[in-house]
Each structure stands twice: as C-alpha cells, then as structure tokens.
Amino acid sequence: MKDSLKKYLFEDRSLRVQTVNLSQTWQDTLEHQQYHPVLRNLLGELSAAAVLLASNIKFDGSLVLQLQGDGPIALIVVECNQALQVRATIKTRQEFVIKDTDNLQSLLNANHNGRFIVVLDPNNRQEGQQAYQGIVPLTGETVADVLSLYMRSSEQLDTRLYLAANEHKATGLLLQRLPHGGGKEVDSAIAESSWERAVHLTNTIKADEQLAIDEDTLIHRLFWEENLIPYEPQAVSWYCNCSRERVADMLKMLGIAEVESILAEQNEIKVHCDFCGKPYTFDAIDSAKLFIAGASSQESQHTH
Structure with missing residues (x-):
C-alpha cells in the first residue's frame, strides 16, 4: 500500500x-x-x-x-x-x-x-x-x-x-x-x-x-x-534530486588533473549524495568519458 x-x-x-x-x-x-x-x-x-x-x-x-x-x-x-x-x-x-x-x-x-x-x-x-x-x-x-x-x-x-x-x-x-x-x-x-x-x-x-x-x-x-x-x-x-549526471557535472568542475589525481590514489572515485547518502562510483573509463566531449587533443591523448 x-x-x-x-x-x-x-x-x-x-x-x-x-x-x-x-x-x-x-x-x-x-x-x-x-x-x-x-x-x-x-x-x-x-x-x-x-x-x-x-x-x-x-x-x-x-x-x-x-x-x-x-x-x-x-x-x-x-x-x-x-x-x-x-x-x-x-x-x-x-x-x-x-x-x-x-x-x-x-x-x-x-x-x-x-x-x-x-x-x-x-x-x-x-x-x-x-x-x-x-x-x-x-x-x-x-x-x-x-x-x-x-x-x-x-x-x-x-x-x-x-x-x-x-x-x-x-x-x-x-x-x-x-x-x-x-x-x-x-x-x-x-x-x-x-x-x-x-x-x-x-x-x-x-x-x-x-x-x-x-x-x-x-x-x-x-x-x-x-x-x-x-x-x-x-x-x-x-524524493531526492541527486543524480549521476549532477555528480558528473561536479567532477567536471574539479577538472581533469584533480580527477586523475584521485584515480591514481584510489583507482575509482566514490561520491555520496550529501542529502540522501546514495553512492555514485566512477572508474577510470567513466572518468575519462567526462572530458572527451570538450577535451583538447592533448587532454584526449592524456586520457587515452
């Protein structure tokens, strides 16, 4: 019910x-x-x-x-x-x-x-x-x-x-x-x-x-x-308006250097919604995709 x-x-x-x-x-x-x-x-x-x-x-x-x-x-x-x-x-x-x-x-x-x-x-x-x-x-x-x-x-x-x-x-x-x-x-x-x-x-x-x-x-x-x-x-x-897309936008704002630094240290990025606690995980491939659309050729090569 x-x-x-x-x-x-x-x-x-x-x-x-x-x-x-x-x-x-x-x-x-x-x-x-x-x-x-x-x-x-x-x-x-x-x-x-x-x-x-x-x-x-x-x-x-x-x-x-x-x-x-x-x-x-x-x-x-x-x-x-x-x-x-x-x-x-x-x-x-x-x-x-x-x-x-x-x-x-x-x-x-x-x-x-x-x-x-x-x-x-x-x-x-x-x-x-x-x-x-x-x-x-x-x-x-x-x-x-x-x-x-x-x-x-x-x-x-x-x-x-x-x-x-x-x-x-x-x-x-x-x-x-x-x-x-x-x-x-x-x-x-x-x-x-x-x-x-x-x-x-x-x-x-x-x-x-x-x-x-x-x-x-x-x-x-x-x-x-x-x-x-x-x-x-x-x-x-x-109802909570958190989403994977919102977390992705936040990671983009951190920048590729900071994201790669976290990946080098932890192998993946784990983010929990501040409100509801829902976890979101981004591995190296997920993280690379964040920057492909707007990345420069040099950044694209750097992210393989």
Whole structure:
C-alpha cells in the first residue's frame, strides 16, 4: 500500500484531524544511511511532522524543518514539497558518542545554542526574494512539543502532534483547532467542547500503539463516537534530486588533473549524495568519458 496522508474534519468543522503513514517512504529514506536508533527515530518523527504541516500550506514550494545544534547533531534537515515528496538527512559530529538515553535537548541544545528553523521556500523565487524563516525556540523534550508550541505562538492555532518512528515506519497524528468563521460560523461553546474532548482522547495515544497499528485503526479507536468528515487521501513519497549526471557535472568542475589525481590514489572515485547518502562510483573509463566531449587533443591523448 502506498504511503498516504489522511484528513478529517469534526462534524461541527471546528477542528481537523490528520494522520500520515511513512512506511515505504521511510525505507527509501534509510536505504543508503546508517543512523543510531535515537537519531533515526528523531529524523522519522521530524519527517512525519513535516508532511503533516506541509499539507496545510497553500503554497507552491517546500516546507523545510531545520534543526541546528552544538552537540552530537550538527544539522537535521527535512524538506517536504507541495506534492508531499519528502527528503531528510542528519549531519553529526564524530567526536560525540550517541547514547540510547539521548533526546532532543541533549542532542541539540545541551549548551542552549540549538535552533529550530521553519523555512517556506517558494519554487519560483523572484530575484532578491528571501524565503520565509521562522525561528522556533527549542522548548520541550520532543519534536512534537517544539512544533506544537510554534504553531500556537506563530500561527495562533491550537495544535497537538503525536509522532513516532522506528526502523520500519514513521507516523504522525495532528489535531488542530480551526479559526472561527471563514465559511460556516462555529458555535464557540460547541467548538470548545469538541476541542477538549478531542485533546482528552488523543492524549491517550502511546508511541508504541502508533507504530503497532495502522492509522485507520487508530482513528477508529480514538473517534469511534464522533462523526468525522473524511477527505480524499494524498500520496506521500520519497524524493531526492541527486543524480549521476549532477555528480558528473561536479567532477567536471574539479577538472581533469584533480580527477586523475584521485584515480591514481584510489583507482575509482566514490561520491555520496550529501542529502540522501546514495553512492555514485566512477572508474577510470567513466572518468575519462567526462572530458572527451570538450577535451583538447592533448587532454584526449592524456586520457587515452
């Protein structure tokens, strides 16, 4: 089954519920990477959060969630575009040892220099136009804590996030209160009652439960007494724009002398995508071909 994001409205239209399942997407994310379980799960939770938040933005571009820290993690980046295509990566500092007990704060904010940045990057950015950036305080022990606070303070939307990840799956549930008006007027007392009831129900969610059952089952367990209005599911997938051609262009920019120097030392050139970790290998013949089309006769002779 393809990964999907599903949306529901409470019958009184006062709040939305969303779930996302990243199973195949998550396997594609991890295909070329080896992460400590603590790092892997943190990246999975952030990936699920990015999809949940990006799906509510009417925007031609990408939502980027970026964590910068001064501890074991130097950088985490998750990007999700309007087609709900995701890519994600972590850069760590080798001098640190990751412990099973580490969490968001110890990994990124031990010296209180950590930063969480939310970026909206338009596809067709005009000259001089800057991407929107919002700085999120690293308050809370989890990604869900930090982002819920951000949504409340910057977007003025009461939001609850429930995120979980392991080696098989990354998943998330979002509960969000909708502003009154803008269509059907919502009775404030009814809306308040719906919100309190929904929060009470979703606060019973445990991460192990999210990972053990499918999202449809979770929604039924939580809201079987509610009349939810379902929306058409949206597909979610992995996407990284790295390619052999892009790596070849990079090697051409290095120049024939540098490429031959690497070959002389290592017999082949191995390049890993900075983002997804996918490996690309160029042997002597592959490397020679890079320079044949635009090479001078002297260079052609030099590369046989």
